[in-house]
Amino acid sequence: MRTSKFVLRLALLGVVVMLALGISVVSAQEPSIINLYSSGDTNITDWLQNIIIPAFEAEYPQYKVQFTNSRAAGDEPIIDRAMAALQTDDDPQVEVMDIDPRGFGASVEAGLWYEPTVEEIPNLANVIEAAQVTPLAASYRGSQVLIAYNSEVVAEEDVPTTFAELIEWIKANPGQFVYCRPDRGGSGGNFVRRAVYEVSGMDPAVWTPEFNQELVDEFYPQAMALLQEIHPFIYDDGAYPAGNNPVLELFASGEVSMISAWSDQAIQGIDRGFLPETTKLLQFTDLPMPGGYTMLAIPKNAANLKGAQDFVNWFLSPEAQALVVEVIGGFPAIAWDQLTPELQERFNSVITDNVPTWPGGDYNPPLTELWYETVATNIDPNS
């Protein structure tokens, strides 16, 4: 009796010791967490989760990237939380966000964002000048919105080469063109912004990042009038789908023969056979549709700031940048000549250095609002 009790106690003690040892060993090896948030389309979030994060973790085993898809809830609540944490000196529970901080004015005013430096993120030196759009974040990939059309349906001689020609083409081919709601996808948003450029003298330099109400008052109604002109000729008497992907689906099913689309999504779609083989891409010769650089922003109160810096630094290495081009058909944030010649050759058709960047920020809400109130409803903006 006594001996068995003693043995039992010994065994129990042994278990406890081993558990304790085990836990301490595990905790010694436990990689530090980098919380990454992205609200990108599925092609982006899939790529981050399945390609980028595993590649990074393989190279930096000391880190574990915890990915959260914020598409449904939006990035706003995460930023709000980080701002609240900044005030109370708490952990914001976020290290890296796949956003442009300039779109979140309050957070910029609150000084939430860490400004990346070459000392802390050496590969930042590789980033080309066109991609350096804000000191608040590090651009890591670019894309542009272009026109995709089905060459089986649209005759080569009818293909528009300027925005004005596209307007004419849309009117001549009712129901054959569609773009998405401007706030629900950049392919629609940048189409609407291109209309703004069209009525403001096709000079993107006018639209500087400092918000100017006069520009809005002068040009937005004109742009809306232009979009209203084509409203009755848009797919299904002016039906605007709720995102980039629904537009691609309408195009893939043959419902429409011309759309505005993100370069990366269109290239990927053609590569994977989701879009017809006869799909062709074009960019306006007078002034391309805006595109832009997508960036990684780091809140300066991030608990794992070093991890965030290492992640961004790795993302800007030529190896990771090749994954931008190869896997999602985007353009790199570093110079093309740092990539392999094969890659440069393959993506010849989309390499461009003349993509205007829309300033965004405070310019967006009134544009979206006016679009919904006047174009989608087809009500005169001046009434």
Add this chain to the structure above:
Amino acid sequence: MVARSTRSLLPYILITPPIILVFGLIFFPAAQSFVRTLTGVDGSFSFERYLEFMNDRSSVTSLIFTFQVTFLSLIGLFAICYPLALYLRFSNSRVAYWAQMVALLPLFVPGIMSAYALIRFFRGRGLLETIIYQLSPVLSETYYSPYVKPEGIIIGSIWESIPFTVLVLLAGLRQVESGLIESAQDVGASRWTIFFQIILPLTRRAALIAFCLNFIAIFGSYTIPYLLGPAAPQTLGVLMQRTYQEYAQPLQAETQAVITFAVCALVGLLYVRTVSSQRTGRN
């Protein structure tokens, strides 16, 4: 003594967590929102937020549109579900068994998936138009796609709500005793008399419950109106999201939310009255 007092306290202890949860997560934040929307810029009591809502064309259009969509969906829903429930109640055939299975299917399909399935089904060149085209190419010329139209929301909402409505109506119909109907038949009552004099009055409560709960679900829904509905007008759920996220106007979005909540609370009141009259046996 101790044991007895603990036992008498037990129910209260057991209901404390849900009460804390309901008050902490629903009533308290809702009351806070309500107070905030009634506070003016200078911090005093004011209706200015609601006046702003009422003076904004797109908000008012959206409110009216949400009511229209909800009522049309409910009419369509009852037109489909009531006859279906009647059939399922009074038929013992194998077909009825399978019909019930099929009617309950949407219950197990997540909303976003049914939305995408419906898009692929009824958009232009979708499954439906392709089938019509195979039958008659001329007929398919006249095909009207409800995708990105108000009809899209109505069809989607009906599709999503069928299982729940059928279940509630069927439960109500099962409470109608067969003996009652048989004795009416024995004294020579016609089918219509039985329906209007017996079945309809006895299932009124079930119908009210189905009406209330579906109204609340459809009125405040987001996924179906967002994916299937038009860019303009939009339902309150979609407008709220756009106001909050795209325009970064959380206060306006809150006002829209309180208005939505108030409408649903009124219907909720009707539901509570219906259910409690059932409990106390009053009619």
